[in-house]
Amino acid sequence: MIKTVSINLLIVLLTFQGFSQVQETNPPEYIKTITFKSRTSPQGQLPILRLGEAFYLEFDVLTTDEPDFYYVIEHYNYDWTESNLVKMEYMLGFDNFRIVDYENSFNAFQLYSHYRLPIPNRQTRGLKKTGNYLISIYNEDEELMFTRKFMIYKQEVAVGVEVKRKRDVRFIEEKQTVDIVINSGSLNLNNPMETIKTVIIQNNNLNTSIKDVKPQYIIGKELIYRYLNRTSFWGSNEFRFFESKDVRAASIGVQFIDLKEIYHGYLFTDIVRFDRPYTYNPDINGNFQITAIDRDNVDIEADYTNMHFSLLYPKLNDGSKIYIYGNYNNYALNEGNQLTYNSRSGNYQAIMKLKQGFYNYKYVIVDGKGNLDEGKISGDFWQTENNYKVLVYYRDLGARYDKLIGFGEATSVNISN
Template identity: 55%
Template sequence: MGAQVIQEIVPPNYIRTVTFGGNELRSGIPVVRLGEPLHLEFDDIIGDEADYYYTIEHYNYDWTPSQLVKAEYLQGFDNIRLFNYENSYNTLQLYSHYSLRIPNEDTRGLKVSGNYMLNIFNANRELVFSRKFIVYESLAQVEVEVKRARDVKLIHSRQVVNFRVDSPDFILKNPDETVSAVILQNYNSKTGIYNIKPQYTVGNELIYRYDELTSFWAGNEYLDFDSKDLRAATASIGRIEVRDLYHHFLNRDRIRAFDPYTYNPDINGGFVVRTLQGQNPDIESEYVWTHFALETYEPLEGGELHIYGGFNNFELDESTHLEYNSRTGRYETARLFKQGFYNYKYVLLRKDGILDEGFISGNFVNTENIYTVLIYYRNLGARYDRIIGTGSATSVNISN
């Protein structure tokens, strides 16, 4: 019986606005170089200054537990309480804002590259939530390019990632057995392509020129809203009400799948917390009930509609689920967001469990996406998978 593949634990409703990354905080899975710092921040909207603890675990390429003991991959100690937290100031919604930086005086750093999980526990040692992150070494050069699909039926809707790996100073022995590649679109680990083997080997250079195997649906640019000013309507926020908290009603959205592609700059599903009502957005940003409305005129058959984005690490749950309102002819929902700039889109979760990102938004080959390639290597007899290189490219300059 094989080892169990680990999955991230989704935060409960009272844990909000989780940001996690390296020197640059971005949505999705963090990809950091060995030796670079990691930052985690989140809010507890119960606001009772609860105690939280963290641990770090190392995993194999396939997210099964690695054979390494903690002393082999961690300098210092984990299972330490988060000491850095502040309470919200001058907000209707009380919350406590927690932050963690690694390295710190207890956890001095990581020793090896590979897949990792950061776990957050409460005072009762119950796992509250967990987040994956990736640590790589720069031992190989990875050149990435984005191309159109060779299949004429998909040439306008899919993007293909080709890449090559060059390691002049690091010999890759038996690459068909020891090397595996992963491709991520917009740092979303849930839609990544895994276990890609070299197509050709030329000397010490590995060539990956697949078509169908390394292709992604192109999607469409994300929609967005900006709630940095609580009291001002904008191009996306049509109406504001004040009840127990502020309520922002977004202007209705439409199905875009059949419209011509229109370039609209986005941040690939990400978000940025910010406010005009205070100096420190971490503790002075308000929480706002944000109301979404997608006009369809009649209910859709065959699945559930959700709002989707990095605001909750691309998870689908009750807070993202839209219900059809027969009176308005729209799918509607309301979700609590911390003030800021947010990307989002509407997606269909089909009855068979498959996520269709393009059902509402469409798939257009000119859509700007960022692709990240990770190269895993385990030499024969080694006890863990290293990540020896990474490369990235955007589809802005997509070619045939």
């Protein structure tokens, strides 16, 4: 009897694990600057790629021993549960091979190796299915170093995206709403209320995306989404930014620099903005761009600098924590980008080692219960320029996986009522 109960419990646990949503694993401190590059996806942005499009995964390893790394690619459903496809159904060739393309840094104080994984390559000749993918990087001891999500789509439907002010007057000054119209054209969608799934992403941040929004109306070939609350986001504020393309001189946002074991850049002390009027300040919506002056190949010639952040904010005694937030580390919240309170200066401070470039960032608060508040320090304004991406998934009756059949994009530059 005990043995039967144990077996049943094991089956339940395995079933639960099989349907759990996969979360991205962040790298150890010595792995930095993870980026996807392709013809249509600029460096540092969320990789949403066309079916058949070549791309590269690149990252730096801040050691001198040139370690070996291996990659594994897996297919997932729209909600990041594992799909029912076996590898040979979605992949041409094989994975789990060593990454052989890497170069050592040149003329930099911080020694590092730059790794580059092209897809397709000689072993992995291509990916055949649309949908969600997870690429996992392992070291030679089969220890997981990090994972990254990417999406592959085929434009089979037209996706119209428009950004509106919040229709609920209680939040009309702080929120933005995303309206969507999907036109299926010649594609016959069976029971779209159940078979169509949409995901709305603000500023390339999957952590705050809105999932599984169903159409409100179906008129002919059009699926219409015009919700009051379901598709609304906090407007937040324009990202702060700095530039470190010249390590020998202070640049945008940098107060002064100092050379120790490597270069150190000290940013101007930031202040809260939630209680100040909105001011338009062009940004790149949380992304980053590696750049360095007088360098031919920034992949291996751009240096790493210790950037010193400082925020004037009263000490939090309720268990809340403040983090530096942005796409530079995939919007992660961990010890590496957490600020600590300095009682002598009265500021929150942090030091992060970042490759030379142009960076967007903001300060966010996570309370003692783990709730993220992006606007508590920066404020929320309906005028803020944000980028929105909409992914449309379809699983036909009897199908075994979620196809990614449409992609649409808009910004709130021309936001309307």
